[in-house]
Amino acid sequence: MQWVKGLGLGLGAAALLALGIILGHFAIPQNSPSISATQDLDLEILETVMGQLDASRIRENLRELSREPHLASSSRDEALVQLLLQRWTDPASGLDSAEAFEYEVLLSFPSQEQPNSVDVVGSAGDVLYSCRRSEENLTGEQGGPDVVPPYAAYAPPGTPQAVNAAKYGVAGVLVYTDPGDINDGLSLPNETFPNSWYLPPSGVERGSYYEYFGDPLTPYLPANPSSFRLDLTNVSGFPPIPTQPIGFQDAKVLLCNLNGSLAPAAWQGALGCDYRLGPGFHPEGDFPEDSQVNVSVHNHLQLRNSSNVLGIIRGAVEPDRYVLYGNHRDSWVHGAVDPSSGTAVLLELSRILGTLLKKGTWRPRRSIMFASWGAEEFGLIGSTEFTEEFFSKLQERTVAYLNVDISVFANATLRVQGTPPVQSVIFSAAKEIRSPGPGDLSIYDNWIRYFNRSSPVYGLVPSLGSLGAGSDYAPFIHFLGISSMDIAYTYDRSKTSARIYPTYHTAFDTFDYVDKFVDPGFSSHQAVARTAGSVILRLSDSLFLPLNVSDYSDTLRSFLQAAQQDLGALLEQHSISLEPLVTAVEKFEAAAAALGRYMSTLQKGSPDPLQVRMLNDQLMLLERTFLNPRAFPEERYYSHVLWAPRTGSTATFPGLANACSRAGDTSPGSEAWAEVQRQLSIVVVALEGAAATLRPVADL
Amino acid sequence: MQWVKGLGLGLGAAALLALGIILGHFAIPQNSPSISATQDLDLEILETVMGQLDASRIRENLRELSREPHLASSSRDEALVQLLLQRWTDPASGLDSAEAFEYEVLLSFPSQEQPNSVDVVGSAGDVLYSCRRSEENLTGEQGGPDVVPPYAAYAPPGTPQAVNAAKYGVAGVLVYTDPGDINDGLSLPNETFPNSWYLPPSGVERGSYYEYFGDPLTPYLPANPSSFRLDLTNVSGFPPIPTQPIGFQDAKVLLCNLNGSLAPAAWQGALGCDYRLGPGFHPEGDFPEDSQVNVSVHNHLQLRNSSNVLGIIRGAVEPDRYVLYGNHRDSWVHGAVDPSSGTAVLLELSRILGTLLKKGTWRPRRSIMFASWGAEEFGLIGSTEFTEEFFSKLQERTVAYLNVDISVFANATLRVQGTPPVQSVIFSAAKEIRSPGPGDLSIYDNWIRYFNRSSPVYGLVPSLGSLGAGSDYAPFIHFLGISSMDIAYTYDRSKTSARIYPTYHTAFDTFDYVDKFVDPGFSSHQAVARTAGSVILRLSDSLFLPLNVSDYSDTLRSFLQAAQQDLGALLEQHSISLEPLVTAVEKFEAAAAALGRYMSTLQKGSPDPLQVRMLNDQLMLLERTFLNPRAFPEERYYSHVLWAPRTGSTATFPGLANACSRAGDTSPGSEAWAEVQRQLSIVVVALEGAAATLRPVADL
Structure with missing residues (x-):
């Protein structure tokens, strides 16, 4: 017995030790896994992340993010700041740290007391026709106090009478989106949302009409409360004359009644009439010839608090190298596509990486910084103020900036804008991920069918677009000189000529719109999440930076x-x-x-x-x-x-x-x-x- | 015998092996001694360098450098480019590589055919008095075609008649250096050079009168042949009116004969008369009242080639971190003090370091870059063009810039100008080097007696001056934001009130002047060489950069x-x-x-x-x-x-x-x-x- 007991004890001790080692390795959270200074990208981790990015989670994120309108600086926008902070500080799936950075910025809003209006009035001042002051409440989401009425942000207030004023020059501007440009020509209620993805007749595209980007009062300075602000009289870049957007339903009434010579062919659209240049209404039309169009704009400027939320995963080896991944948080109304489809992806990726981090199975070589920018719709304000505040630190240390604003415009193909050094890392990522469409193509092989070019070095490759100033990458590439990219899933151009997805910047850009028409099943969202995740991991974990300067x-x-x-x-x-x-x-x-x-x-x-x-x-x-x-x-x-x-x-x-x-x-x-x-x-x-x-x- | 032989063979092999090791270690040149990535400053190497810096070698360097006038872009200036290249590519004491970088820059010269002149003329145009057109040839070195006559570089040509023109405003400017400002009041030939260090009566201070720095035609662009050049009419910063410097001997004749009210007390000087404001000459003076002063300036602008010489010692561990050490090469005339006293030190330090390098006993952790700038006297042109050409690379990688222009103004004390982070490394160096004066003080302890301040952190410490734009550090600190310093040995202010050493920018700034009056024995030169050498080694070899940002x-x-x-x-x-x-x-x-x-x-x-x-x-x-x-x-x-x-x-x-x-x-x-x-x-x-x-x- 004795020797057996002895042996049993010996075996037991060894087994316990082994178990302890295994437990220690796999079960006890290690917040700093041991990473050598020459560790390269771990393909197993990459595989894990790719596998865990969950379409249904992205869908749930989107539902929550777009549940209510969240115009920049609104209470719901502030609530989403808290949501982001809560997600990024979650003990089980959060990042190392997260913080909101608040700026005081100049925004522009329509008046609640005096709605902007566009009316046709007779010579006696009698109102013959009024354009809608809000969009039709088709799904129960287009009403309520939080839906900002259509307006042109930063357009000055004023009450021009357009017909008379035309003698002296343009006194006011009406903007509308033609069904020919946005709806592939369709305009009837039964052809449009909620019966299809096309813009309903009452839909109006909101937007910022400020010429530059960043807070208008603090160019080159962060908009901190104590910062120097320009006197309003010294601000340039605001539109000089009152401007108001209207729906094509109203545009049709105005435009199809116009008198005068025929507009050029390129100006004709799908409203179902000949577009004329005016001045005045046609004598045989709906309005007396001496009718006028009265436009009343009551927008006002206001200093408001708007926050960026930043979250960081500290790099294990080179914490002073930052891989930045961001999107704006603010929307015009519910903003399901713009920007919540991007934020839904951002949150899912940060959850997966945060979970690996908190479990102790992974820590990146370099730091990864997640950003949720404020007040982008007013002119990339949050991201610009961020680059102004941390100019030196970001220039010294940032490896690259990845922007995913609208993650899915449509579900045909990947679309990338970026500077040349990011091409290689995007290609590497896109080659390893299955395309969400039918067939068994990689994202890369699918992409090359839609956008391609002949490179003297590589032959036929997918073609990247160049970066303008359409989203928050602008201050990073143009002001800081940081290699940047913007990725999304987008259209099959053989199937639609829409300038952009039809409900863009309207009250019809809702969760149901995405769920039914843009990306049912969220597989394109998942494809973007995988692409973004792979790019981020390759940038953060590769021993040699995957930026091909050649x-x-x-x-x-x-x-x-x-x-x-x-x-x-x-x-x-x-x-x-x-x-x-x-x-x-x-x-x-x-x-x-x-x-x-x-x-x-x-x-x-x-x-x-x-x-x-x-x-x-x-x-x-x-x-x-x-x-x-x-x-x-x-x-x-x-x-x-x-x-x-x-x-x-x-x-x-x-x-x-x-x-x-x-x-x-x-x-x-x-x-x-x-x-x-x-x-x-x-x-x-x-x-x-x-x-x-x-x-x-x-x-x- | 056999075993003895065997033993002998064994012993012999061991001895040979040991000898081999010793030979290998000490005798075979190793251009890359094995240096670990955490190697710190080697105090033995520092000691070696301090010990080897040789005053007599510095003296010989100075003799050669100042043997002939070497105005920017002159043939002697070009010859010195070759001398530097030869020294820095010497197989036994050179650097890893050296190269001349040529720019095409706008310089200003007096006319050889029409000398600038300042004359007193009678009403009939008869010349009553002519100011000297060159300095008196007191030591045989002030004559000859290579001595540029006194002039104000970039002052426009013209022939103003000062007395008449005064009615309408200043039409021309005469500049002189008062013996009260430069000579402690002394002005007689027997009191001045070659009998003392004071400026002789005929001495004239040359200088650039351009307001900015850098090549005037290519602001913010390197002056490469293909670079865009401003049209001359668009150049700003040149003096608007003809200007000419004269000696105090001539100034006395003009000034002591002036009529008009007494100049303010602060304007009086040591010419031995009351200074008056004019207009016109005093009726009882040497010139008729209706005499005039005619100034003729015939300066012309010329595009000339001017070179920087760069030499580098490649860093063993962090070759992409640069410690820069430079001085200009061009002078107004012989320029023994300005700038050759600095270049003499630069050459001796590069020789010592180059020798250690070629012997294989040392290689710095970071790269050391030596620079000999061209055309500094015309406005820091060579260094500025360098910073324009390599803006990004230098900003990314430069640890600090050390400038030693005039290394010895006088032999009383160290004087340092610099930004706060360099204070600590200068102090560390200065504490370890013996002061050249009597007694057994360190340079630091001597320095604190002359310049000091009470620091809230350290108590009494030597005080550093701040960096203006007096020498080639200007583009590094102001344009590139690189921590910079300028060091020299300088005056005991209780012994002289001279604005600067008296022969500054004159033909009397010669080797003999330095050898007899400024630094006999060259011990102050040696002290500056040791300080510069210690600072360079500390910056290049310390594991942690010795820049105290606090x-x-x-x-x-x-x-x-x-x-x-x-x-x-x-x-x-x-x-x-x-x-x-x-x-x-x-x-x-x-x-x-x-x-x-x-x-x-x-x-x-x-x-x-x-x-x-x-x-x-x-x-x-x-x-x-x-x-x-x-x-x-x-x-x-x-x-x-x-x-x-x-x-x-x-x-x-x-x-x-x-x-x-x-x-x-x-x-x-x-x-x-x-x-x-x-x-x-x-x-x-x-x-x-x-x-x-x-x-x-x-x-x-």
């Missing part, structure tokens, strides 16, 4: 060729040579290619963590080298010499193209031609500086 | 107190509160202190190289967070919100102080008062951004 060579070469073709002859006439630009592009290409070779060598060996960090810094900071805050003094925030707004249609260097277009036929020694030369030098210096950043770091 | 707290607190005392009441009258600034300073102090504690903790443990790198990035990039390229749109290159030029005498936040001074008595709602509020917000945001950079890197 892909800028492709863009630069095509910009150069476009400049040579479109501007070369004109420039030559003015003795301006593109040779320095050719040389600069060549230097960039050579430096990028050499860096790629160096990276391959490092990857084959056993690189030490500092070597990797130095190389990654080159990759991360490349985009920054294209910034020049003095390049476009008249363009607020736009400092990126490759992606500033272009006036022409040719995809080329914007400063050069714009300056050429302005110089035009002015005389050879003009200031305008000097500006062309200055812009050419600016882009040459930027490219040479970019090449210098990519060359071996101890080169002179 | 020392900015001291400066900010004193700026804040000055603002409260000097501007507080005025601001309060305009309802402008300094509270946000107080809060921002407090946040900075707290973040800097916490970072200091974190660093101490790391230092006590065994930090991994990435942790050190992340902390060092915070230290390196702090200075960058004070840059705001939009803060002072009218000040070219000045973007550092703490060190931009101040118009007032109070050491405080320059933007705020200048704006207050401009707003002055304007009405409360004026644009000028709005600018005060804007400037206040700019500095608050900069300080908050700085604090954000210092806080733990994964904090929100």
Whole structure:
């Protein structure tokens, strides 16, 4: 017995120890799993995240987020701030920390006491027709005090009488969305929501009419309570005249009764009549010839508190490198598509990553920062104030910014806008995820069927769009020079010519709309969540940053060729040579290619963590080298010499193209031609500086 | 025999092996000694460098550098470019690589055919007196074609007649250096050079009269041949009227004969007469009353090639971190003091470090970059073009810039100008080096006797001056936001009140002048070389960057107190509160202190190289967070919100102080008062951004 007991004891101890080890490894939460400084992306973790992203959870997120209207700074918007904070501080699925950052920003609202109105009045002042002041309550969600009536934010108040005033110039503007542009021509109630995804006749697109972005009173400064604010008389960028949006139902009444000559063919639409230019109403129409249209706009400006919510997962190895992923939170009304379809995805991804974090099974190499921006609809205000407040820190440390605003416009294909260095990481992600549609295609293989281009390097690849200023990525790319991207699922253009999903910015953009028409089953939402998740993990966990700077060579070469073709002859006439630009592009290409070779060598060996960090810094900071805050003094925030707004249609260097277009036929020694030369030098210096950043770091 | 032989063989093999090891270690050049990623500053290497810096070698360098005049872009200047390249590529004592970078810049020269002249002429046009057109050839070095005649660079050509023109305003300017300001009142030939260090009566101070710095035709762009150049009519910053410098010998003749009322007491000097204001000559003086002074200036502008020479020692561990050490190469004439005393030191330090490098006994942790700038005398042109060309790369990677222009003004004490983070490394170096004077004081203990202040943190310490735009550090600190310093040995102010060393910018600034009067024995040169060498090694080799960011707290607190005392009441009258600034300073102090504690903790443990790198990035990039390229749109290159030029005498936040001074008595709602509020917000945001950079890197 004794020896058996002894053996039993021995075996028991070993078994207990083993059990303890197993328990310790798998069951006890470890908030800091041991991660080596050369640990690369863990494909099992990636697989886990891909598998766990849950369409039904995204659907539930969306239902909650879009349950009530949540206009920027409204009480429901504030409630959603709390919801985000609660999710991101959840003990089981939250992040390391989360915080709301409040700004005091200038917003614009219609008056509750005096509704904006558009009326046709007779010569005696009698009201002959009134446009709707709110949308028709078709599903029970379009009524109530929280549905902001249609208005043009930042349009000034005023009461222009358009017909009379036309003699002296435009005194007011009415805006509507034509069924030809938004509804594939359909306009009848039985053809539109809630019977289809098309915009009902009473639907009105709200929007901001402010020309710039960011808080209008605090350009280049965060809108903290103590910050300097412009006097209203010094604010530029607001529309000069009263403006009001109306539905196509009302537009039809006004437009189909107009007198005057026929509008150009391109201006005709699907209202079912000939569009005429006025002035005045047609004598045989519904209104007496001497009727007028009275527009009353009673919008007012107001300083309001609006918050960003930031949440962070601390990086285990390089906590000072940030992978940023954000979307705005505020909507015009319920905002189920815009922006809640994006926030629903954001919350599901943060839940999955937060759960892995809290369980102790994973911590990223770099920090991941989640952001819920405020007051985007008024002009990217929350994100812009954030970049103004943390300008230096973000420029020093941010690897890339991923924006998912509207995550699903439609469920045909992935659509990506981004700067060239993000192409490779998007491709890597998209190749590994199944497309939600029929068949067994990857997202990548499906994508390439809808959007593609022929790359001199890779052959046929999906084509990325470039980043304008349509969502919160704008301050990141244009003001901070951070490699950015915006992803969504979108249309099959062979099936619709709608400018955007039809209920955009109306009271009909609701949960049921998404659930029934946009993405039943939420598989496109899930596909976007997987793509975003894969991109975020690749950026946060890869040992070598998956930013392929060589892909800028492709863009630069095509910009150069476009400049040579479109501007070369004109420039030559003015003795301006593109040779320095050719040389600069060549230097960039050579430096990028050499860096790629160096990276391959490092990857084959056993690189030490500092070597990797130095190389990654080159990759991360490349985009920054294209910034020049003095390049476009008249363009607020736009400092990126490759992606500033272009006036022409040719995809080329914007400063050069714009300056050429302005110089035009002015005389050879003009200031305008000097500006062309200055812009050419600016882009040459930027490219040479970019090449210098990519060359071996101890080169002179 | 056999066993003996065997033993002998065994012993012999061991001895050979040991010998081999010893040879391998000490004799075979290893260009890359094995350096661990956590290697700290090697005090033995520091000791070696301190011991090897050789005063007589510095003297020989100076003799060679100042042998001939080397005006910017002259053939001797070009020859010195070759000399530097040769030294820095020497197989036994050179650097890893060296290269000349040529720019095409706009310089200004007097005409060889038509010398500038200043004459007194009678009413009939007869010349009554002519000022000297060149300095007296006292030592055989002041003659010859390479000695540029005295002139005011960038002053426009013209022939004003000063007396007549005075009725309508100033038409021309004559500049001279009064013996009261430069010579402690002495002016006789036997009291001046070559009999003493004082300026001889014929000596004339040359200089640039361009208001900004950098190449005048290419602001913000490197002056490469293809770069856009301003049309001359669009260049601002040149003096509007003809200007010519003269010696005090000639000034005496003009000034002591002037008529009119007595000049203010502060304008009187040591020429031995009462200074009067004119107009016209005194009836009892040397010239008829109706005589006039004719000034003829024939300066011309010319595009010339000017080179920087750059040399680099590649860092072993962090080659992408640069410690920059530079001085200009060009002089007005022989330039023994200015700038060759600095270059002589630079060459000796690069020789010592190069020798250690080539022997394989040392390689720095970070890269060290040596620079010899061109065309500094015309307005810091070479260094400015360099910062324009490599803006991004330098901002990303430069740890600090050390400037040693004139290394020895006089041999009493060290003098340092710099930003607060460099104070600690200078102090560390200065405490360990013996002062060259009598007694056994350290440079630090000697220094504190001449310049000191009471620090709330440290008690009595040597005081650092702040950086203006007097030498090539200007573009580094003001345009790039790189922590910078300028060091030299200088005067005992109880012994001289000379504005600067007396032969400054004259043909009398020669090797013999230095050898006999400024620093016989070159021990002050050696002291500066040791200080510079110690600072460079500490910056390049310390594991933790020796930049004490907490020392900015001291400066900010004193700026804040000055603002409260000097501007507080005025601001309060305009309802402008300094509270946000107080809060921002407090946040900075707290973040800097916490970072200091974190660093101490790391230092006590065994930090991994990435942790050190992340902390060092915070230290390196702090200075960058004070840059705001939009803060002072009218000040070219000045973007550092703490060190931009101040118009007032109070050491405080320059933007705020200048704006207050401009707003002055304007009405409360004026644009000028709005600018005060804007400037206040700019500095608050900069300080908050700085604090954000210092806080733990994964904090929100």
